[in-house]
Each structure stands twice: as structure tokens, then as C-alpha cells.
Amino acid sequence: MNLVLVGVNHKTAPLELREKLGCLFPEPTAAYHRLKELTAIQEVLFYSTCNRVEILCVSDQADHAAQELRTFLSRHPHLPDTPGQPAINLNDSLYVWQDLEAVQHFFRVAASLDALVVGEPQILGQVKAAYRQAAEHRATGAILNRLLHKTFSVAKKVRTETGIGDHAVSVSYAAVNLGRKIFGAYTDKTVLLLGAGEMAELALEHLKGQGVGKIVVANRTLERGVKLAQRFHGEAISLQELEDQLLTADIILSSTGSPHYLLTQEQVRNAMRRRKQRPLFLIDIAVPRDLDPKINDLDNVYLYNIDDLQGVVELNWQKRRAAAVKAERLIQAEALKFMDWLATLAVFPTIIALKEKAARLSEAELKKTLAQLGNLTPQQRRALEVLLQSFTQKLLHDPIMFLKRHHHLAAQADRKRAHLELGLVRRLFNLDPETPT
Amino acid sequence: MNHFLIYPTLVPYYGASALWLAFFLTGRESYCRFGLFCLSLGFGCHSLYLIWRTLTLGMLPAAALGEALFLFAWALAAAFLFLSWRFPIKILGAMVAPLAALLVSASLILPIRPGTASPLLQSLWLAGHIILAILGNAALTLAGLGGAFYLIQERQLKKKKFGFFYRRLPSLDRLDALNFWCLNLGFPLLTAAIITGSLYAQYTLGNLWRWDPKEVLTLVAWLIYAVLLHERLAVGWRGRRAAWLAIFGLTALVVTFVGANLWFDSYHSFASFMKQP
Structure with a gap:
């Protein structure tokens, strides 16, 4: 049994190619129907996201299966030539991984090490959804089921043990994380947005996702503010009301094009007294700055400007890269473990065949002997049966243990040799009489 | 033991x-x-x-x-x-x-x-005094520890340098709430301990308050916590100042607990507990 993984990702293929290959699978039922028709494939799973299109399969003829999948992918109607565009060469973009490499690659994908933004967690959900789909179409079997479950636990382990996703690597998300260390939770907190820039919107999106209580938008032109407020179910005010809003807001996100400071230290100091020192988190992503940097010196007030946040992000990138190195090591170990399991799987048919052959032979010999011996008491019959049984069991014990233990170890060291040994055992006991020796 | x-x-x-x-x-x-x-x-x-x-x-x-x-x-x-x-x-x-x-x-x-304790200590009333004092001290110790955590976390957020503790410590809001919670728990206990102690002193020794070192130091700690509680409720003090006061209060309590028992000559000291009346 071999594992084969074929696919393209953002590193090997341009977007046009990924788009087109992704279009092969708009209708999973049809796609699985076609995939299951391929002769060399026993189990199959595909998944396509914006960064990758990959097919993972179990096959007993690995090279043949890879070839079939390659043809399957290249059979796309638009692929060879789009008028006005140079032909895309699929062969250069396609990668084929087998066995250990395939498992490692799959683990890396699910743990988000192969992603465009390393450590972002969405991919695991996508793989889970793809697995659900494959299972619904009965495309997976014992091996892929086990591999997928292992994959989910490996991805979780990577997440908890390396902390790869713990550090925000975008400015807006970094701001959201900082706020969480100030407020704990965002529920019942009020966000005041000054100006309606793009980055502010993004941060607002994140905050909304955290379940922030109330949103207020203050803009120079009220009309634009009203529009944004409507989008986030908030309330729009004019910039003149800023000082009153200082009393109720908990988070202020500023990104106006104002050439001078909108808030001075004195204003915030007064507001803090009136708001009984409830903490205030200010994010200033405007250039030039909207908020007086001296505001940060006040008690219970936390001011972050764009450089502060970028500093946090850069630092988090370093941490994430370090975590990724740790994760790679973990994945390698887990992939080896999985291959060990797969190797033991290979010996089971042989063990079963051995046992069956022994049972068949002893039954036939027993019948012959019983016919010759004539009448026997039930005890005597039983004694003969037990004799045969224990003899064959003891005789087979060593070969079976050899297969279970030795093969397992040999598979780790040298897969080819392990395969040859398995073949030798089968020939020794003549388990495949139809194949010529 | x-x-x-x-x-x-x-x-x-x-x-x-x-x-x-x-x-x-x-x-x-x-x-x-x-x-x-x-x-x-x-x-x-x-x-x-x-x-x-x-x-x-x-x-x-x-x-x-x-x-x-x-x-x-x-x-x-x-x-x-x-x-x-x-x-x-x-x-x-x-x-x-x-x-x-x-x-x-x-x-x-x-x-x-070193010997048998004074029979004055064998009163149920006094046991109450001790239990109240020690539970109050424990709650206020937690407030002080929470205060230390708060200061560490606050410093990181202010200086924008995120070290070892940043991820491991909870949010400022939560640490501040801990301060308030423990203060609400510890301050009444401490107050009750002082009152029961005074009443017992009045009953056995004849006067409520003797300006004994332990009493004075406890009063100092009690005043620190009283200020903290008052400012929290009336002015809305919180955060760094509350954390510092909780730490000051804890220091006063430690000095009271260890110092007054060992360094000063006091009827609250362990040595005098052994004296027979």
C-alpha cells in the first residue's frame, strides 16, 4: 500500500492555473465519481483552497496512480491553451509526493506550515470539510481515515505545543490581541472610530468578530460616517462631539487625515477623571498622527501608534518562524510514526494467509487420519485436534513474530529490503501459488 | 510537629x-x-x-x-x-x-x-480573632500578589515590550478585578479581627487598645487598605495605584506578622504567649 499526493500550490503554480484546477471540483459528487473510476486508486481525498489544489490517494501501484491523477488534472477543458494567453505547463507546476513525503506534506498543509501566511488556522477547517465530503462519497477507507484523524491531532498538537498561531501577524489583529490583554473580553465595550480609513475598517471587522458591544463612527463628513456606521450597525456622530464620546468609549481607533492632533494629553486627562479611570485603549494608525503621543503617559490609558503595532507584528513574525521550525520537527516524527503503522499494515495479509493455510492443511490431515483410525472416543478425537492445533501454532509462532517485529524494524531502516523479505516469506510458505517463482 | x-x-x-x-x-x-x-x-x-x-x-x-x-x-x-x-x-x-x-x-x-501556652490563649473568642486575622491576611496576600502581576503586565503594555510574562499573565482588567475582590474579602475580615481582638483585650486585660507594636502596625495596614477601598469606591482608583497600595498593604502585613512577633517586645509576640499570667 502506498500513499500518493499530487497537487499544485501557491509556490509552484500561478493563480490562473490554481483557479482552473480548482474549477475541476465544483461539484464534489461528479469529481469523486470520476476519481473513484481510476483503476489504480483505492482511497482518495481532494481539497482545493485559494492557495492549493491537491489530491491524496492510497494505491498499490503508486506510479500508475500518480500518472492517472496527472491525466485527471490535465484533462481540464481550458487547460492546454486559452486564447491570448501562453499555455500553462502543468508538468512544471505539479508535484508528486509518495509515502513518507506525502504524509509529511499533508501534515504540513493541515498544520498550516505550507501556507502563504504560515500559522493561519483556516486551512485545518478546510481540510476537515474536505474529509467530511470525501467520507460522504465513501471515497476514504481504513488508511485515509486513520491518516486524517492523525492529521487533526498533529495539527492540534502543533498549535498547542509550538504556539504557532498565538502571535498576531497583521496590524489590525495585533491591535485586537493587545486590547484583549487590557480588557479581557470585548463584550460590553464601546469602540469609537475616528475617520473611516481602510485599515480602520479591517480592525473594526476584527473587533466585531470579538463581539464588541457598541460601535460609534465619527467622521469629518457625516455622510460617509453614517454609511460605515450602518454597515456595522453602529451610530454616527460628528467630530465636534469627540470630547463627550471620550467619556463612554473604551477603544478609540483613529485614522483621519487630520494634519494636527485630534486629542491632546490634557483632554484625555480630564476625560479620565470624569470616567473614573476606566481604562482607555487608543489605536492611532494615522500618518501624521491624530493622537498626542504624550497621552500614553497617563494612567490607565494605552496608546499604540502604527509603528508600535508594526513592531509587535515584526516580533510576532520572528516568534512564528521559530515556532514553525519546532513544528517541522514534530511533524517529521509524527509522519515516521504513521509510516510505521502503515508498514505493519502490509504484513497482516501475509499473517492471515499463513494462519489460513495452516488451518486448511491441519483440517485435511485430521480428516484423513480420523478415517484411518476408525472409532474413537470424543476425548481421543479432542486430543488429536488439540495436538494439531498446538503444533501448528507453535510452528507458526516464530515466522509471525518475525513478520510483526522484524518487518516493522526493517521498514524503518530500509523499505525496499522489508518488501523483499515479506516476499520471501510468502514464497517460502508458497502463499501465492499462482505467481511463478 | x-x-x-x-x-x-x-x-x-x-x-x-x-x-x-x-x-x-x-x-x-x-x-x-x-x-x-x-x-x-x-x-x-x-x-x-x-x-x-x-x-x-x-x-x-x-x-x-x-x-x-x-x-x-x-x-x-x-x-x-x-x-x-x-x-x-x-x-x-x-x-x-x-x-x-x-x-x-x-x-x-x-x-x-517551648512550653505550655498562657491559659489566656485558650479562649474560643480568641480563636475567632486569630482565624479572622489569618484569613484576612491570606485574602490580602492574594491582592498583593495580584498587584505584582498587574504591575508587570501593565509595564509591558505601556513600554510596548512584550516579554516572557505577557502571554502568561491574564488581562489587566481581570487582575484589577482580583484586587477589588480580595480587598472586599480581606478588609472586612481584617476589621472584624481588630474588633474581636479589642473586645477580648477589654474583657481580659482591661483596655481596648494598648498601642502595642502589633496593634499599631496592623492599624497602619488597615489604614492603607481603608484608603484603597475608599478611593476605589469614591474616586474610581484602579490599576497601577490600586496595585501599588495592595503591595504596600501586604508589606505592612508581613512586617506586622513576622516583625511584631519577633523583633518587638509586645504582648502579641510569641515569647509572651508562653508567659504564665
């Missing part, structure tokens, strides 16, 4: 310490859960031992420094367990468990009481 219940107390306390430190380093939730279990186990044995000893002595064992520390470790564990039930701040365990373990160890090393 030697008894079959001592080790079942001490071993789980050390186990809990190790687990909580592991939790602190790795951030794995399961360590923290086992830590809580260990601490509860140790606390159960601790309580049983205290009951046994109180019954055999006929009074609360608090007449020597070792005994007082042993009792305080118990109160600290009690306050922490109560807190984890109502207001869990997991990381606090990394301070409380080792502290409890060390206090119990210290009480084992310290000399046992």
Missing part, C-alpha cells in the same frame, strides 16, 4: 507547585487542573491535621511562629481555593502553591513551642 498527616499535606503542596510551574512555563491547561486537584488534596489533609491538633491542644495552634506560619499556609490555600471557585485566575496558583509548600516546610523546621 510530626504527624502522619504532615506528609500527605506537604507532598501534594509540592506536587501542586511543580504542576503550576509547569503550567506557567508551557501553558498547558491539564497541568493547572491537576495542580488544583493536588492543592485541594493537600488542603484537605492540612485541615484534618489542624482539627486534630486543635482538639489535642485544646486551643488553636498559633502560639509559636511555626504554628502561625502553618496556620497561615492553610488560610492562603483556603483563600485561593475559594477564589478559584468563584473567580479563577489560574496563574495565581504558580505563586500560591509554592508559597504554601514553603510555609509548611518552614513551620516544620522552626522549633516547636
Whole structure:
């Protein structure tokens, strides 16, 4: 049994190619129907996201299966030539991984090490959804089921043990994380947005996702503010009301094009007294700055400007890269473990065949002997049966243990040799009489 | 102090310490859960031992420094367990468990009481005074530890330098709430301890207040906490100032607890507990 993984990702293929290959699978039922028709494939799973299109399969003829999948992918109607565009060469973009490499690659994908933004967690959900789909179409079997479950636990382990996703690597998300260390939770907190820039919107999106209580938008032109407020179910005010809003807001996100400071230290100091020192988190992503940097010196007030946040992000990138190195090591170990399991799987048919052959032979010999011996008491019959049984069991014990233990170890060291040994055992006991020796 | 219940107390306390430190380093939730279990186990044995000893002595064992520390470790564990039930701040365990373990160890090393205690100490009223004081101290110790955590976390957020502690410590809001919670718990207990003590002094010694060093220092600590509570409720003090005051208060309490008992000549000192009237 071999594992084969074929696919393209953002590193090997341009977007046009990924788009087109992704279009092969708009209708999973049809796609699985076609995939299951391929002769060399026993189990199959595909998944396509914006960064990758990959097919993972179990096959007993690995090279043949890879070839079939390659043809399957290249059979796309638009692929060879789009008028006005140079032909895309699929062969250069396609990668084929087998066995250990395939498992490692799959683990890396699910743990988000192969992603465009390393450590972002969405991919695991996508793989889970793809697995659900494959299972619904009965495309997976014992091996892929086990591999997928292992994959989910490996991805979780990577997440908890390396902390790869713990550090925000975008400015807006970094701001959201900082706020969480100030407020704990965002529920019942009020966000005041000054100006309606793009980055502010993004941060607002994140905050909304955290379940922030109330949103207020203050803009120079009220009309634009009203529009944004409507989008986030908030309330729009004019910039003149800023000082009153200082009393109720908990988070202020500023990104106006104002050439001078909108808030001075004195204003915030007064507001803090009136708001009984409830903490205030200010994010200033405007250039030039909207908020007086001296505001940060006040008690219970936390001011972050764009450089502060970028500093946090850069630092988090370093941490994430370090975590990724740790994760790679973990994945390698887990992939080896999985291959060990797969190797033991290979010996089971042989063990079963051995046992069956022994049972068949002893039954036939027993019948012959019983016919010759004539009448026997039930005890005597039983004694003969037990004799045969224990003899064959003891005789087979060593070969079976050899297969279970030795093969397992040999598979780790040298897969080819392990395969040859398995073949030798089968020939020794003549388990495949139809194949010529 | 030697008894079959001592080790079942001490071993789980050390186990809990190790687990909580592991939790602190790795951030794995399961360590923290086992830590809580260990601490509860140790606390159960601790309580049983205290009951046994109180019954055999006929009074609360608090007449020597070792005994007082042993009792305080118990109160600290009690306050922490109560807190984890109502207001869990997991990381606090990394301070409380080792502290409890060390206090119990210290009480084992310290000399046992040199003689029989004054019969004045054998009153139920006084036992109440001691229990109130020690539980109040424990709650206010947690407030002080929370204050230290707050200052560390606040400094990182202000300086925008995120170190080892940033991820491991809870949010400022939560640490500040801990301060308030423990103050609400500890301050009334401390007040009640002072009142019961004064009444007992009036009853046995003839006057409410003797300006004894321990009384004065306790009053200082009490005033610090009174200011903190007042400012919190009236002016809305919070955060850094509240954390600093909680730490000052804790310092005053430590000086009171250890200092007044050992350094000053006071009728509250352990030496005078041994005097016969």
C-alpha cells in the first residue's frame, strides 16, 4: 500500500492555473465519481483552497496512480491553451509526493506550515470539510481515515505545543490581541472610530468578530460616517462631539487625515477623571498622527501608534518562524510514526494467509487420519485436534513474530529490503501459488 | 510537629507547585487542573491535621511562629481555593502553591513551642480573632500578589515590550478585578479581627487598645487598605495605584506578622504567649 499526493500550490503554480484546477471540483459528487473510476486508486481525498489544489490517494501501484491523477488534472477543458494567453505547463507546476513525503506534506498543509501566511488556522477547517465530503462519497477507507484523524491531532498538537498561531501577524489583529490583554473580553465595550480609513475598517471587522458591544463612527463628513456606521450597525456622530464620546468609549481607533492632533494629553486627562479611570485603549494608525503621543503617559490609558503595532507584528513574525521550525520537527516524527503503522499494515495479509493455510492443511490431515483410525472416543478425537492445533501454532509462532517485529524494524531502516523479505516469506510458505517463482 | 498527616499535606503542596510551574512555563491547561486537584488534596489533609491538633491542644495552634506560619499556609490555600471557585485566575496558583509548600516546610523546621501556652490563649473568642486575622491576611496576600502581576503586565503594555510574562499573565482588567475582590474579602475580615481582638483585650486585660507594636502596625495596614477601598469606591482608583497600595498593604502585613512577633517586645509576640499570667 502506498500513499500518493499530487497537487499544485501557491509556490509552484500561478493563480490562473490554481483557479482552473480548482474549477475541476465544483461539484464534489461528479469529481469523486470520476476519481473513484481510476483503476489504480483505492482511497482518495481532494481539497482545493485559494492557495492549493491537491489530491491524496492510497494505491498499490503508486506510479500508475500518480500518472492517472496527472491525466485527471490535465484533462481540464481550458487547460492546454486559452486564447491570448501562453499555455500553462502543468508538468512544471505539479508535484508528486509518495509515502513518507506525502504524509509529511499533508501534515504540513493541515498544520498550516505550507501556507502563504504560515500559522493561519483556516486551512485545518478546510481540510476537515474536505474529509467530511470525501467520507460522504465513501471515497476514504481504513488508511485515509486513520491518516486524517492523525492529521487533526498533529495539527492540534502543533498549535498547542509550538504556539504557532498565538502571535498576531497583521496590524489590525495585533491591535485586537493587545486590547484583549487590557480588557479581557470585548463584550460590553464601546469602540469609537475616528475617520473611516481602510485599515480602520479591517480592525473594526476584527473587533466585531470579538463581539464588541457598541460601535460609534465619527467622521469629518457625516455622510460617509453614517454609511460605515450602518454597515456595522453602529451610530454616527460628528467630530465636534469627540470630547463627550471620550467619556463612554473604551477603544478609540483613529485614522483621519487630520494634519494636527485630534486629542491632546490634557483632554484625555480630564476625560479620565470624569470616567473614573476606566481604562482607555487608543489605536492611532494615522500618518501624521491624530493622537498626542504624550497621552500614553497617563494612567490607565494605552496608546499604540502604527509603528508600535508594526513592531509587535515584526516580533510576532520572528516568534512564528521559530515556532514553525519546532513544528517541522514534530511533524517529521509524527509522519515516521504513521509510516510505521502503515508498514505493519502490509504484513497482516501475509499473517492471515499463513494462519489460513495452516488451518486448511491441519483440517485435511485430521480428516484423513480420523478415517484411518476408525472409532474413537470424543476425548481421543479432542486430543488429536488439540495436538494439531498446538503444533501448528507453535510452528507458526516464530515466522509471525518475525513478520510483526522484524518487518516493522526493517521498514524503518530500509523499505525496499522489508518488501523483499515479506516476499520471501510468502514464497517460502508458497502463499501465492499462482505467481511463478 | 510530626504527624502522619504532615506528609500527605506537604507532598501534594509540592506536587501542586511543580504542576503550576509547569503550567506557567508551557501553558498547558491539564497541568493547572491537576495542580488544583493536588492543592485541594493537600488542603484537605492540612485541615484534618489542624482539627486534630486543635482538639489535642485544646486551643488553636498559633502560639509559636511555626504554628502561625502553618496556620497561615492553610488560610492562603483556603483563600485561593475559594477564589478559584468563584473567580479563577489560574496563574495565581504558580505563586500560591509554592508559597504554601514553603510555609509548611518552614513551620516544620522552626522549633516547636517551648512550653505550655498562657491559659489566656485558650479562649474560643480568641480563636475567632486569630482565624479572622489569618484569613484576612491570606485574602490580602492574594491582592498583593495580584498587584505584582498587574504591575508587570501593565509595564509591558505601556513600554510596548512584550516579554516572557505577557502571554502568561491574564488581562489587566481581570487582575484589577482580583484586587477589588480580595480587598472586599480581606478588609472586612481584617476589621472584624481588630474588633474581636479589642473586645477580648477589654474583657481580659482591661483596655481596648494598648498601642502595642502589633496593634499599631496592623492599624497602619488597615489604614492603607481603608484608603484603597475608599478611593476605589469614591474616586474610581484602579490599576497601577490600586496595585501599588495592595503591595504596600501586604508589606505592612508581613512586617506586622513576622516583625511584631519577633523583633518587638509586645504582648502579641510569641515569647509572651508562653508567659504564665
